[in-house]
Amino acid sequence: MNESNAPATYQLPEQMSTVSGDIDWLYYFIYWTSVVLFVAIVGAMIYWAIKYRERPGHKPTPTGHNMPLEIAWTVAPIFILVFLFHKGFQGYMDLAVAPANSIEIRVNAKQWSWEFVYPNGGSSPELHVPEGKPVKLVLTSADVLHSFFVPALRVKRDVVPGMFTTVWFQTTHVGHDDIACAEYCGGRSTGANGELPYEPSDDPRNPYPAGQATGHWAMHGMMFSETEEDYAKFLKSIGDKCDQFATTGKPCPADIAAEQGQKIYSNKGCLACHTTTGVPGVGPSWKGIWGKEEATNVGKVKIDENYIRESILDPQAKIVTGFGPVMPTFRGQISDQELNEVIAYIESLK
Ligand code: HEC
Numbered sequence: 276m277n278e279s280n281a282p283a284t285y286q287l288p289e290q291m292s293t294v295s296g297d298i299d300w301l302y303y304f305i306y307w308t309s310v311v312l313f314v315a316i317v318g319a320m321i322y323w324a325i326k327y328r329e330r331p332g333h334k335p336t337p338t339g340h341n342m343p344l345e346i347a348w349t350v351a352p353i354f355i356l357v358f359l360f361h362k363g364f365q366g367y368m369d370l371a372v373a374p375a376n377s378i379e380i381r382v383n384a385k386q387w388s389w390e391f392v393y394p395n396g397g398s399s400p401e402l403h404v405p406e407g408k409p410v411k412l413v414l415t416s417a418d419v420l421h422s423f424f425v426p427a428l429r430v431k432r433d434v435v436p437g438m439f440t441t442v443w444f445q446t447t448h449v450g451h452d453d454i455a456c457a458e459y460c461g462g463r464s465t466g467a468n469g470e471l472p473y474e475p476s477d478d479p480r481n482p483y484p485a486g487q488a489t490g491h492w493a494m495h496g497m498m499f500s501e502t503e504e505d506y507a508k509f510l511k512s513i514g515d516k517c518d519q520f521a522t523t524g525k526p527c528p529a530d531i532a533a534e535q536g537q538k539i540y541s542n543k544g545c546l547a548c549h550t551t552t553g554v555p556g557v558g559p560s561w562k563g564i565w566g567k568e569e570a571t572n573v574g575k576v577k578i579d580e581n582y583i584r585e586s587i588l589d590p591q592a593k594i595v596t597g598f599g600p601v602m603p604t605f606r607g608q609i610s611d612q613e614l615n616e617v618i619a620y621i622e623s624l625k
Pocket residue numbers: 539540543544545546547548549557558559560564569578582583586587590591593594595598599600601602603605617
């Protein structure tokens with residue numbers, strides 16, 4: 276691994292992530308290879324053009340093929356290209372496979388703004404990450420192709436509607452840099468008063484104040500690599516629903532899962548028979564049932580993960596006293612993840 280926290284140079288911006296060194300090394304390798312070859316080839320051309328120029332008294336002598344020379348200039352570039360491919364692929368894989376302990380942040384791109392959704396469920400138009408911690412971004416777009424680009428991190432990933440792309444990085448020190456969109460994504464447009472489509476930050480480090488026209492070129496954001504303390508503060512400021520996250524760095528997916536569960540409650544039609552208000556419908560209300568003992572046709576049961584799972588996949592196994600055996604099974608129509616989300620939702624209705 277190469278040194279990865281060099282300041283900005285004439286050619287390249289500051290290095291702020293662990294991959295910067297390797298990527299810049301490759302950049303400079305290609306750059307200097309091109310410089311050397313350019314000087315050598317153009318130099319030789321000029322030298323020989325002068326040396327063998329037409330003059331009185333000089334007769335051209337035709338030259339034939341030179342086999343060793345032709346093989347040499349075919350094989351040498353192949354070695355260089357294979358080496359470059361190898362290095363490039365290595366770098367690609369480095370960015371693609373995130374460490375298991377990465378903090379996962381969702382990135383939603385749209386014309387013309389970035390939204391970052393944090394593991395505590397809060398969201399912000401700014402990307403804040405704790406210094407020295409691996410961060411995995413899961414990116415998607417609401418409309419057209421965008422490309423997420425943070426020059427100092429040397430991280431760039433296409434953001435594609437209808438699918439998720441991922442990229443990860445780890446910053447090396449405290450600092451900040453621009454986020455740009457590197458895929459032309461549409462023309463200039465503003466709100467009625469020329470405002471940005473998001474509330475810009477009043478952070479003095481953010482150079483993009485309100486009142487700027489928008490469009491692809493104005494699809495800016497800011498990335499802040501900050502101390503654990505500042506990061507925790509930031510999480511609080513966007514509505515940290517889960518304090519343990521800030522201190523342990525462990526994601527707190529329960530809130531997010533519960534939110535998803537609520538969607539399943541309406542999308543899959545559970546709401547036709549179940550309420551969340553405490554008033555029973557065709558089926559029992561979900562309000563406050565988590566953890567309770569309940570009477571069924573096979574005796575008392577405790578309402579926990581497994582019971583809820585069974586109730587959904589095999590509703591006739593235990594019939595809640597006072598209700599009919601009318602709930603259809605959702606076996607094959609609900610994934611394990613969705614089951615967990617429904618469970619998290621019911622749990623949140625304590
Ligand atoms: C056609 C009406 C109906 C629909 C739709 C329905 N349920 Fe039910 N559900 C019931 C009835 C009636 C009961 C109580 C009888 C039983 O235990 O089977 C019940 C019981 C349950 C229980 C156990 C509750 C308790 O207090 O013990 C859970 C959990 C549950 N349903 C989840 C779901 C989920 C999740 C969905 C949607 C994916 C759903 N149900 C859709 C009628 C329905």
